[in-house]
Amino acid sequence: MRTTPAWSPSCTNCSSNSSGGAKKSLSAAQAKALLATVRPRDVVGKARRRVAAELISDL
Numbered sequence: 871m872r873t874t875p876a877w878s879p880s881c882t883n884c885s886s887n888s889s890g891g892a893k894k895s896l897s898a899a900q901a902k903a904l905l906a907t908v909r910p911r912d913v914v915g916k917a918r919r920r921v922a923a924e925l926i927s928d929l
Contacts, residue, residue, distance in 0.1 A: 898926055898929040902926050905923060
């Protein structure tokens, strides 16, 4: 079974702009809230989420 990645333009948690994904001007709180909705299922996705969380915590 193939799953849709969390960063896919078809993601319901993502912005509705034409390029897909989240908007470029997020506050740290908004980014943290958006990241909280992401539940990666594979090792690579989990690593990406961990790196993103570290970057957000540095803001």
